[in-house]
Amino acid sequence: MNFRQHNKAVLDNHNGxxxxxxxxxxxxxxxxxxxNMREFTILIDMDxxxxxxxxxxxxxxxxxDYHRMNFMVGQWxxxxxxxxxxxxxxxxxxxxKKNVFRKGEQARFAIVYDLNRLVLYHxxxxxxxxxxxxxxxxxxxxxxxxxxxxxxxxxxxxxxTIRSIAIFDRALxxxxxxxxxxxxxxxxxxxxYSFGNDExxxxxxxxxxxxxxxxxxxxxxxxxxxxxxxxxNRHNKFLNNLLDITxxxxxxxxxxxxxxxxxxxxxxxxxxxxxxxxxxxxTISFFIEISQVFLWSRSSSMLDLINNTxxxxxxxxxxxxxxHFLKYCYKI
Numbered sequence: 001m002n003f004r005q006h007n008k009a010v011l012d013n014h015n016g017x018x019x020x021x022x023x024x025x026x027x028x029x030x031x032x033x034x035x036n037m038r039e040f041t042i043l044i045d046m047d048x049x050x051x052x053x054x055x056x057x058x059x060x061x062x063x064x065d066y067h068r069m070n071f072m073v074g075q076w077x078x079x080x081x082x083x084x085x086x087x088x089x090x091x092x093x094x095x096x097k098k099n100v101f102r103k104g105e106q107a108r109f110a111i112v113y114d115l116n117r118l119v120l121y122h123x124x125x126x127x128x129x130x131x132x133x134x135x136x137x138x139x140x141x142x143x144x145x146x147x148x149x150x151x152x153x154x155x156x157x158x159x160x161t162i163r164s165i166a167i168f169d170r171a172l173x174x175x176x177x178x179x180x181x182x183x184x185x186x187x188x189x190x191x192x193y194s195f196g197n198d199e200x201x202x203x204x205x206x207x208x209x210x211x212x213x214x215x216x217x218x219x220x221x222x223x224x225x226x227x228x229x230x231x232x233n234r235h236n237k238f239l240n241n242l243l244d245i246t247x248x249x250x251x252x253x254x255x256x257x258x259x260x261x262x263x264x265x266x267x268x269x270x271x272x273x274x275x276x277x278x279x280x281x282x283t284i285s286f287f288i289e290i291s292q293v294f295l296w297s298r299s300s301s302m303l304d305l306i307n308n309t310x311x312x313x314x315x316x317x318x319x320x321x322x323x324h325f326l327k328y329c330y331k332i
Contacts, residue, residue: 005220005295010136010147011203013216016046016164016195019149022159022220025203027146031212033190034062034070034167035140042073042082042111043180048101048160058177060165063144064152064224070140072151073111075101082118086135093135096120097128108181113300114171124178145223146191146212153229154222155244155299166208167191193316196318225293228302248307249314255316264319274316282310 004120009023009234017025042060056066056076063069071084081096095118101107110121120128138235148165152155166189172180176187185190185206193214194207203214257275263273285308 007217008145008208011195011216013196013199015050017148017203017216018157018161018163021150022154023149023157024154024222025148025216026152026222026223027205027212028045029145029206029210029212030143031062031191032142033207033209033212034136034169035137035142037169037190039115039171040113040316041166041170043073043164043166043168043172043177043184044106045108045163045165045181046074046160047104047106048075048224049103050075050159051103053157054103058147058149058151058156058329059158059162060161061151063141063147063224066151066156067146068141068152070137070144073109074156076236077202078102080120082110082120082132084135084137084141086137087139088136093118093132095128095130100127110172110177110180110250112171113175113209121174121177124174124325126174138324146214147223148214148275150222152223153226155226156221162195164195165191165193188260197302217218225294225300228289228305229300245303245307248304249311250284252308252311253315253318255280255284255318256312256331258315259312259315260319274313274320277316278309278313281315282309285309285312288293 007023008020009025010017010018039097044060046059056074058072058074060073061069062071066072069083069085071082072111074081076124078101078164079096079098080100081094083092085096100122108123112119112121115134117129117131118124143151148162164184166184168187168189172187180187189207190209191212193203194206195203198204201216201218203216205211205213259277259280260273268276285305289305293300306326
């Protein structure tokens with residue numbers, strides 16, 4: 001078990017920042033200069049090496065994870081997706097385009113909101129639009145960081161290279177987007193990271209206002225670790241989530257079975273044997289889940305803790321009612 005995993009995000013003053021899981025970069029302080037936007041443009045110049053089979057990868061997140069964020073730009077299979085929270089909308093607005101990434105090919109994306117619609121540009125050409133009507137963002141969470149390469153909890157890894165990211169508080173025109181690759185600073189972005197200008201563990205924000213400098217820690221240390229988080233993977237198929245739950249249940253059934261058998265052989269009461277099996281199962285599972293907080297490839301899950309404990313209880317009941325079960329099977 002590797003408790004000191006190296007952060008595989010690499011800054012190169014020729015190529016940009018290369019992200020290979022596990023990798024992460026995030027702002028030292030929340031970029032509160034983004035809170036008062038009415039219009040916006042998000043420009044990202046990148047190459048994707050992300051496989052469609054890997055599900056969802058977080059490219060740029062202004063938030064903690066897929067559910068707790070102000071906005072997020074990610075890759076879902078071979079498509080790009082913007083998710084953004086707005087006042088008065090109970091559901092997150094989702095906007096994007098399928099099948100736009102070609103592995104290893106340079107892609108310059110611009111996502112524009114102009115007070116009436118969302119527009120997506122790919123290499124300077126409009127490829128998608130959605131009429132939204134007026135949106136406001138006054139209820140955005142002030143404490144969220146900007147995160148690149150994964151979400152703030154160190155999950156939903158994206159794989160590829162990013163050369164630059166810019167965020168504007170206005171809707172750029174198509175002509176500006178087409179020339180922005182060489183004149184970004186001329187258009188006065190709020191956030192501007194040119195990853196080819198930095199090396200080491202820090203990325204300068206060349207945008208207006210208080211700089212939102214990114215750090216690239218040597219060790220893979222997420223902005224915030226998830227401890228006993230209760231969630232199902234939205235991008236996993238239902239059968240994958242069900243399989244994960246089943247594995248956690250089945251894995252602890254033998255433990256509960258043999259713990260109950262041990263207690264009954266010591267002539268313990270039914271209640272005491274059952275409580276012993278459940279408490280020991282819960283304790284073992286709890287320490288496993290807490291240890292997984294420090295493992296980048298694992299998740300500390302409340303759902304796993306519940307299922308493991310329930311598996312121990314099922315195992316105990318199976319031992320207690322084994323006679324009835326065998327009689328039933330014999331009759332069949």
